[in-house]
Amino acid sequence: MTRKAAIIGGGVIGGGWTARFVLNGWDVAVFDPAPGAEKNVAIMLANARLAVPALSDVPMPPEGRVTFAATMAEALEGAEYVQESVSERLELKHRVYAQMQQANPDVLIGSSTSGFKAGDLQKGAVNPASIIVAHPFTPVYLLPLCEISASPANPPEVIARTVAIARDIGMFPLVMRKEIDAFIGSRFLEAVWREALWMLKDGVATTEEIDDAIRMSFGLRWAQMGLFENYRIAGGEAGMRHFMAQFGPALKWPWTKLTDVPEFNDALVDLVAGQSDAQSGHIPIRDLERQRDQNLVGILRALKDRNVGAGRVLREHDARRAVAFHDAEPSGAPLVMAQMQVLPGWIDYNGHMTESRYYFANSETVDAFLRLIGAGMDYVAAGQSYYSAETHIRHLGEAKLGDRLTCTLQVISADEKRFRSFVQIMKGDECLATVEQLCLHVDMGTGKTCAASPEVWGNLSRIAGAHAVLPVPEGAGRAVGQKRD
């Protein structure tokens, strides 16, 4: 049965949660009486649909349903989890929790608060035990971190359930060891924000210069390894101890102005907002959002290639969802082996999917097929593999940014040492490209072809037998430039 979450508050955070739940197959009921909430959630969901599937190497689950509830009670109906994302006003949050627990005193409530402790949130509640902090980062549908912070009133099973739900929707749940205001992330953000405001106020740098300084230097380091791992490396062979000995004394130097808080007045707001307008006021926020998301997709994909940090979270999320996909029984039809979405980085200067990505789509398809017949990673690790020897690609149509592609594979011929595959890359009913490929089974020790293992050959021959009833596809067996028959 489809799981259901209630999202209370439909702003940037609530909308982001909605998109994350829905694209991970949960039904969502949103409650937010503010005008514009429904439009905002729709925008977030549209953004997320452009970006999130581009991170997945397994088919996305069927999208959940979004409904907008007229009352809190309606939103909570049948929901096993509530994510509260209302404004950061404690008395408002208390009021909202009271309404929720009147409707359902036992429902698990995660709060998006970036600052309040769970203990503060729970004050005066009918059931404090089921209120916990689950703090995400914008854009919620792309960034994996979910800081989970409990008070002594929360029993272990409440923490465990919150962790499990965060993981189910592809997040990285980080359970705080102690209750502190603002947890980890927001404390760093506040420290940097204060220092940045001082720099602006003192005329040391503009908003654009500060952004450039960050994204041309430590921003790149932090995206992949965080703080300490990078410093450990900077310490060289001697490691962290050496780094601290070098850096330690500077701790006492009065570099930063963090002992004071700049006065928050209209002049400061005008200064910052004015510079920010000059920097990017000419770009609509919706465009900036999509640019940011496309950049994040690119970075996340690079990390996924390397199985590092947020990329490892994506891989683990795929692995959990992949189980059901490769159980197909062979039949007299080409196998649907891969689905993908055309990413921003796949587009060439003609605005079309660049040609090498068709070959990439074929590789993904054949790799999935190899896993299906038992010639995946473990098989390779044991010393045998299939190598592609020769490939013929025909380009018949064009894919554009965001198109969803389905790749089918037909086995044209097979014996114990080789098989010939014919992949069709489809956009809906339209075939965009065909890829014919000869793969040889190789002993990686000797580098020579050899017979596949009985298990692999058994699986392969079973499918080849089922595909023998299919006609040889139009376009198979051609040379480049050969006239059509």
Place this chain on the structure above:
Amino acid sequence: MTRKAAIIGGGVIGGGWTARFVLNGWDVAVFDPAPGAEKNVAIMLANARLAVPALSDVPMPPEGRVTFAATMAEALEGAEYVQESVSERLELKHRVYAQMQQANPDVLIGSSTSGFKAGDLQKGAVNPASIIVAHPFTPVYLLPLCEISASPANPPEVIARTVAIARDIGMFPLVMRKEIDAFIGSRFLEAVWREALWMLKDGVATTEEIDDAIRMSFGLRWAQMGLFENYRIAGGEAGMRHFMAQFGPALKWPWTKLTDVPEFNDALVDLVAGQSDAQSGHIPIRDLERQRDQNLVGILRALKDRNVGAGRVLREHDARRAVAFHDAEPSGAPLVMAQMQVLPGWIDYNGHMTESRYYFANSETVDAFLRLIGAGMDYVAAGQSYYSAETHIRHLGEAKLGDRLTCTLQVISADEKRFRSFVQIMKGDECLATVEQLCLHVDMGTGKTCAASPEVWGNLSRIAGAHAVLPVPEGAGRAVGQKRD
């Protein structure tokens, strides 16, 4: 003539500078009497050779020469620029500058200091005007930021020369508006470092949890847009002003402990170093360095695909270096159209370059060829382009991580509406793959083939004529699985 830089100090920073200069074609003389400096520079250079060429889409310039000088004067001989990277002790820096200016009073000296102002560095110098701050970030050969900070004693031409040199070696020079300690980057790093030490000391989080919190959340945001651009987006349609109104009040809350400095004693060092050892003490620093570099290459490539932030810097650096490359006169030999290095992300689970990357290499080669004949971006923007219709790839050998590939293109046949190309992907003298491709000249408005412009056809036919003397390559005109003749 090859330009020459002197690098004073051969640690992580000096070694990083050496690698950046040398891979950008400068000769470098290193002076560092410390034992181990020569080995350290060699390691940095080896790391850089694995990573930096993977970011370039034009051939790298011939590598400069590295020499180790016995004296400061010898290092400075013939150098137009000196990068000082000795320890952060002001009296040591003053002594080093005195020695330099005795050898050559006019040489331009950039300091890698992360904290001292140019005015402090210049005190007591024979020629203060030629000493300036040029502050990089580790790894210097990959991260583009170079903070340039001058004092009133530096004339504008000294600043301009420093900027020009930083740009020549592919950096992003950011000239500070005012002299402040620690410039921009290190001030943020200090703020975050202090807060992180408090969290460790208070037992709120471990080094690993802090690293995860950063790299799963705002680290990903900052790598591409920095601080303010992201907050502008978070403010929604109402922009920065709205964001500040929301976030402003929190400024006064006592979240961070930045008003104090934790006492820097052995217990703190033991705590941090111990946790860091537990986190990654099992991985040798050299491995961590390469992992970090590979991750950075992946992120930088993703940003380069999107022409954003550090990726834009890489594109501009390519553009400056590309000019000379496409001036080849057609001759009776295949054209060398592309060079590339096998990146970490190109490797499949067999440990070989993944097959779609051969097609990618072909695309890069054909794209360079199209630019050569005048059918590049501007031509496409005007409404015509070449589309690839059909491709045949033969895999004859294997490429591994770090291999350098050279791609040649031979025109097999051409008329006004199409050409057939034959690309060989070479590792040294070994042909790893051949790619035969038919490209059609298309009017992008109608989607139909049409004749190329007189200029493009003139260039293409000139090269096709020169290539007519070449034999048809072995392997051209084949279908998949066809027996060899």
